[in-house]
Amino acid sequence: SYLPIQQLLKTTPGPHVTVTVKGWVRNKRESKNALFITLNDGSTINNIQAVAERGPAEAGQLSDDVLKLVTTGACVAVTGTLVESQGAGQAVEVKINNIHVYGPADPDKYPLQPKRHSLEFLREIAHLRPRTNTFSAILRVRHALAFAVHKYFNDNGFYYLNTPIITASDAEGAGEMFRVTTLDPVNPPRTEDGKVDYSQDFFGRETNLTVSGQLEGELGALALGKIYTFGPTFRAENSNTTRHLAEFWMIEPEMAFYELPENMALAEDFVKTVIRYALQHCPDDLAFLDNRLKEEEKMKKKEEQSELGLLEKLQFVISNEFERLTYTEAIDILIQSKPAKKGQFQYEVKWGVDLQSEHERYLVEKHFKKPVILTNYPREIKAFYMKQDDAPAVGARGEVFGPTVRAMDVLFPGIGEIIGGSQREDDLDKLTARMAEVGVEADAIWWYLDTRRFGSAPHAGFGLGFERLVQFVTGMGNIRDVIPFPRAPKQAEF
Ligand code: 4AD
Numbered sequence: 416s417y418l419p420i421q422q423l424l425k426t427t428p429g430p431h432v433t434v435t436v437k438g439w440v441r442n443k444r445e446s447k448n449a450l451f452i453t454l455n456d457g458s459t460i461n462n463i464q465a466v467a468e469r470g471p472a473e474a475g476q477l478s479d480d481v482l483k484l485v486t487t488g489a490c491v492a493v494t495g496t497l498v499e500s501q502g503a504g505q506a507v508e509v510k511i512n513n514i515h516v517y518g519p520a521d522p523d524k525y526p527l528q529p530k531r532h533s534l535e536f537l538r539e540i541a542h543l544r545p546r547t548n549t550f551s552a553i554l555r556v557r558h559a560l561a562f563a564v565h566k567y568f569n570d571n572g573f574y575y576l577n578t579p580i581i582t583a584s585d586a587e588g589a590g591e592m593f594r595v596t597t598l599d600p601v602n603p604p605r606t607e608d609g610k611v612d613y614s615q616d617f618f619g620r621e622t623n624l625t626v627s628g629q630l631e632g633e634l635g636a637l638a639l640g641k642i643y644t645f646g647p648t649f650r651a652e653n654s655n656t657t658r659h660l661a662e663f664w665m666i667e668p669e670m671a672f673y674e675l676p677e678n679m680a681l682a683e684d685f686v687k688t689v690i691r692y693a694l695q696h697c698p699d700d701l702a703f704l705d706n707r708l709k710e711e712e713k714m715k716k717k718e719e720q721s722e723l724g725l726l727e728k729l730q731f732v733i734s735n736e737f738e739r740l741t742y743t744e745a746i747d748i749l750i751q752s753k754p755a756k757k758g759q760f761q762y763e764v765k766w767g768v769d770l771q772s773e774h775e776r777y778l779v780e781k782h783f784k785k786p787v788i789l790t791n792y793p794r795e796i797k798a799f800y801m802k803q804d805d806a807p808a809v810g811a812r813g814e815v816f817g818p819t820v821r822a823m824d825v826l827f828p829g830i831g832e833i834i835g836g837s838q839r840e841d842d843l844d845k846l847t848a849r850m851a852e853v854g855v856e857a858d859a860i861w862w863y864l865d866t867r868r869f870g871s872a873p874h875a876g877f878g879l880g881f882e883r884l885v886q887f888v889t890g891m892g893n894i895r896d897v898i899p900f901p902r903a904p905k906q907a908e909f
């Protein structure tokens with residue numbers, strides 16, 4: 416019978432247990448009397464070993480012509496008896512009766528040799544890197560997390576809402592959009608006053624790829640109660656960092672009748688539950704990635720080495736309550752921190768500035784030593800749709816700062832911001848006044864405003880960057896290594 420290696424490794428061996436394995440050769444070793452092949456089929460981080468004894472009995476089937484083609488990278492089907500393994504490390508192996516080569520791989524040209532390749536090199540051959548241990552482990556963990564996301568929301572009474580990819584709105588009001596048009600980009604038709612004539616475009620208007628499904632998600636929440644989106648989002652921000660992609664997957668729950676405290680509680684329970692799911696369902700892959708990270712840490716300077724291993728860090732996050740404090744309280748901590756006093760922050764901290772990842776990571780990794788939820792940010796640095804607080808922020812020494820909104824950012828070790836969310840402004844007048852101040856056209860999102868005109872309700876939601884979650888769970892330093900086909904500035908090969 417044909418079984419994935421994951422199941423084969425759990426099968427009881429015996430002289431009459433004939434099996435077939437189909438997969439890719441990781442390594443081939445030859446001795447005088449035998450030939451050893453390690454195979455992997457992507458179903459598990461573990462390989463299976465197949466052994467051919469050399470001798471006249473097998474000579475007919477395992478001809479040298481066939482064996483010549485069994486090289487690292489070749490795709491083969493091996494049939495034989497499942498026997499107890501002679502060597503250490505695994506319980507069973509296959510005693511080969513027959514090998515069929517589906518597709519050979521020229522050993523002189525195949526880029527993946529049985530050795531450790533750098534992540535930079537593997538990024539250049541992103542089409543083949545899923546065949547490595549590291550990337551197949553990451554992709555299986557990514558799958559488990561995606562499944563856990565759907566399971567969590569389904570178990571908790573949320574409906575999966577598919578929001579549009581092509582849209583006319585800029586949900587974040589940040590102008591970082593990829594345009595979508597059927598007009599000739601070089602010579603577009605123009606109206607008499609010289610402007611591009613979008614009435615001739617496919618949709619008859621200017622459209623772009625979505626930066627967030629939130630605004631449409633709110634429409635869903637104000638009809639179905641609790642919804643979530645889980646889809647690709649696009650940002651044309653030119654940030655060449657280890658935490659930004661031009662195309663990333665976002666999970667955005669939106670809940671009617673939730674205010675900020677319930678929103679925070681949901682975010683905390685949600686991330687902990689999906690991390691717990693990965694720990695339960697991917698023990699081998701996470702143990703492998705933990706080990707990979709330990710090897711990587713050894714190459715670093717002593718003072719830069721992380722105190723906790725990957726598995727310890729995941730355990731730590733799921734077993735500790737996240738720290739909750741306001742932006743104003745966080746600024747106070749940061750101003751009084753050692754790095755601020757010694758001038759070690761690259762960006763200045765004072766009330767009103769947007770926090771940089773160096774500040775976020777100081778709070779999480781050095782000050783609280785656990786995940787942190789910051790709330791009530793200054794209104795001026797957050798999006799137009801966030802619910803405005805009734806009174807301005809007051810500092811620890813009675814200083815009165817500017818107006819704030821009911822925003823929340825969840826900050827994680829090594830990552831910084833992993834979730835951004837808020838309670839939404841449900842008052843039509845306050846919302847339209849704020850839109851006018853920041854230049855969001857009411858005509859463009861009249862449908863959004865209709866929810867505040869007809870049966871408005873308190874509601875809240877948040878967005879989790881899926882790749883930042885996968886980064887955290889796999890311990891990978893660069894976000895381009897946790898998505899199969901990364902899209903970033905100057906990177907769109909396939
Ligand atoms: O903070 P952001 O921009 O918030 C929103 O888009 C809201 N509409 C979410 C909501 O309230 N429904 O993005 C949310 C999260 C960030 O916390 C981050 O994890 C991730 O999305 N993110 C990115 N991930 C990868 N690459 C990028 N360029 C990202 N930009 C944001």
Ligand code: MG
Nearest residue numbers: 824832834835
């Ligand atoms: Mg944000």
